Amino acid sequence: MKRKLEGHIIAVPLQDNTFVTSLVIRQNGSISLGYFFKERYTELPTIEQWQPSEVILIALFGGRLGLKNGNWQLLGQLPQWDRNEWQVPILRQQDPINTSVYYAAMYDNDIKNFTRKIISEEEAKTYYLYGIYGYKAIENVLNKLLFS
Template sequence: MKLPYEEGSVFAMPLRNGGFARGVVGRSTHVGRVLLGYFFGPRLETSASATLDHLHADQAVARIRFGDLGLIEGRWVIIGKVPNWDRSDWPIPDFVRRDPISKRAWLVRYSDSDPVKSVSEPLLDYDDLQGLDGDGLFGAGAAEIRISKLLARSGG
């Protein structure tokens, strides 16, 4: 089956509280299923109002690993590709995994070629990893909820 997306694809993801957010496929596995995505505000009224401009990795409101079901089913609409796509401009970020009970935290790094494969998880001080996105794998619905909440909080 040919996947409807590739690295650099820009898509409009429906938000649970109305409107849409733009997302960029930063990495994918060779067979699909798990992607690393960058998500952007502000909230858009319609998917047709989503554009390909002003998308830069360092301006994303969130970077998450997620399942591709929304793209496969067509609920998340592909609107194009990042102009002059260069994957080195969209690096896989570091993530943090925290255990609030033990007060331990891990810096999680994934393979540049496979967003499923963790390549290192050093244990670090619980409070040292501020500002990093939490490690996890979101289903399409959970990703919609996460981004909807983030944009609602930021006013975007």
């Protein structure tokens, strides 16, 4: 049986040989929803030392391959993990054809059911971008956000 990652901290490598961390707040099969934090580490913290910092990305990802091949490292589960303290956020989507149309992308609390509704561009700016990524794509997005 696969390990449930919810409540676990994962270290994700960056292009400059530092790491950022992610807290997996939900999992549905092989898809996880994580909050990725801006603080960079040259040495990984222990689970007891870890503290959340500014959120730089919230994303759905299939990161098991990154863990399986050793690119990503599992630091452990938060000792006081309470899923109710970490909300499933509303994310934004932009229509790929009519780029003036934006959507609020909403999952239920278990990230099993998905709905969306049209929102204004101003409201869209208040949400993180919606996306489902593989582990390498997450690394690329984080590198772009931190080094561009």
